[in-house]
Amino acid sequence: MLKINAFKYTGSAGTSANTIYVKYFFSDSPAEEVEMFCSSLQPYIKSEEVTKLSAKGGSLQRKVYGIKVFDEVLITVIKKSKTFDRDYFRNGICGLVGGTEKNEVQNIIIEPSPFASVKDTFDREEDYLNSIIEGALYAGYKFDKYKSADKEVKEVNVYISYENAAIEKLISSRERLMTAVRFVRDLENEPANVVFPASLAAMIMSTFEGTGINITVYDEKKIEEEKMGGLTAVGKGSVNPPRFIIMEYKGRSADDTDLALVGKGITFDTGGISLKPAADMWLMKADMSGAAVTAGIIYAAALNKLPVNITGVIAAAENMPSGNALKPGDIVTTSSGKTIEVDNTDAEGRIVLADALHYVSKLKPGHIIDFATLTGACVVALGEFTAGLFSNDDSLALGLLHSSSVTHERLWRMPMWEDYNKQIESEVADVKNLGGRWGGAITAAKFLEKWVDEDIPWAHLDIAGPSMPNKLKNYTSVYMTGFGVRLVYDFIDREFALKNKQQ
Incomplete structure (x- = not known):
């Protein structure tokens, strides 16, 4: 089972192995913003393997492998459609983090889009951030106490990379909730x-x-x-x-x-x-x-x-x-x-x-x-x-x-x-x-x-x-x-x- 630890990202997690970086954009984001982020990865790439853009879960995903600092970078370009709602990140991040239970990933760094890109969906910035934090914390739940087999507990650290002074307070509050x-x-x-x-x-x-x-x-x-x-x-x-x-x-x-x-x-x-x-x-x-x-x-x-x-x-x-x-x-x-x-x-x-x-x-x-x-x-x-x-x-x-x-x-x-x-x-x-x-x-x-x-x-x-x-x-x-x-x-x-x- 997973034990999820949530933190504000301060730039240190990327120095350890078994780390993935998740970056969110929206389909209406300026093209140069996406390309600028991709270009910033070039100095870290040893051998690039880029999958073709493919529709998955209402989003377009591109994975870039073989990076010195991060083992994988997942770029998600979200289409704002009927399937995009206030539960998008809670549900998606729960699935993303939960999927690491049986692999070697130890650290996940999540960089959400700025609040301005989702103001038409979320009333408050804290509601937006809470949905992300809750998604990560939901991923750790399992009820298997009555299974007799030895249960290995895997710890996964989830870091939120976001410019908001209240992010650490929000993480602590959501952890208690x-x-x-x-x-x-x-x-x-x-x-x-x-x-x-x-x-x-x-x-x-x-x-x-x-x-x-x-x-x-x-x-x-x-x-x-x-x-x-x-x-x-x-x-x-x-x-x-x-x-x-x-x-x-x-x-x-x-x-x-x-x-x-x-x-x-x-x-x-x-x-x-x-x-x-x-x-x-x-x-x-x-x-x-x-x-x-x-x-x-x-x-x-x-x-x-x-x-x-x-x-x-x-x-x-x-x-x-x-x-x-x-x-x-x-x-x-x-x-x-x-x-x-x-x-x-x-x-x-x-x-x-x-x-x-x-x-x-x-x-x-x-x-x-x-x-x-x-x-x-x-x-x-x-x-x-x-x-x-x-x-x-x-x-x-x-x-x-x-x-x-x-x-x-x-x-x-x-x-x-x-x-x-x-x-x-x-x-x-x-x-x-x-x-x-x-x-x-x-x-x-x-x-x-x-x-x-x-x-x-x-x-x-x-x-x-x-x-x-x-x-x-x-x-x-x-x-x-x-x-x-x-x-x-x-x-x-x-x-x-x-x-x-x-x-």
Whole structure:
């Protein structure tokens, strides 16, 4: 596996062996600029071997071999087309750096084009540079701890050659953010015999030690005392009892909470009595992705010392069939006093989130965002790589959509019209946990809305699709993805941290 080290380039790496230099141009760059760079290589070339210009991945590449200072120079001329977007460098550099795992390359020097050449794509220079740094750091991820063969760790140094005084600070900040992303991905990729409610709480507590994040964990008895009937009902079918995890990060001295985060923590979802089909059920080890993302965002905020106050809660349970399990037709009383008719035990995530959303609503935070791999219907509607955004507040939704555009963790806003409530009406309880076949992601969101204080701006992110591996990107193709951490970290940094710094 790869261990990636990122640095600002100071001119020293080229003196060592096994080094490649990557230079980016755009197709509209002045021809003399490209030729000038190529000419500058001539004194270093022993024997030149130049491949013909060829289209590859939307770019034109020319490799120049046999250089005294560098073993290879890769010149990439990018065509600005529909395929060029804010993820171009993140995805491309992830593939480039990841491809060095099985060769002798030890150093990669990347010289991006000046910001002026990409201003029509990136709002800020730091967003441009962050996409490059993140691409390099993504390349180092692999989840192979359970392979018995000896695992060789290869270190690759990635140097960014760019004139910006803040580059070293950006690299350090991104390294801390990507540490949180790796933590989330590890939790998602762990098997369910390792991550269950109690061990999830223990892993979070161990990882957060020394960060200043305060953690409180309710066991099953405390959960019952708090009358969290939804979490109790879903968790009672498993030999691994539920946990309710509270995480508090205070990045500024005020007592108020800027943001509350809520995560669905179903550490394995069989569907319960309404049993899922066997095919691909293994993916349900990641049905706690909402919980992992909630923890990861708070971890990233603490590592980078963002001046913001965040409370995060996780409702953790296993959804298992047993003689003690929740059954279709049961009526559950939640901590708010509202009752739920259980139509299908495989719609359990919303039941545990009911107690969690009511808990944070009582704290009166400035905003609430919840994360859940909630519905297959959302994946049917939006595909594997896009999360559904549901919100009662336009300003909050627009802020999240902007951060989605910046980070390329894609969101699409879905309707929340009152008409959908008709589908989850119950004859015997306050609400039913399933709304039928049509608009399933929306009726799930309308269910959650009933446990949110209507005066608090709230957003629900259904991350069922993009949390799972997909072949669209180099950094999502094999393992669970950690989707949502970069997105909401960017939102927090823009919407809260910057404002709080200015106060």
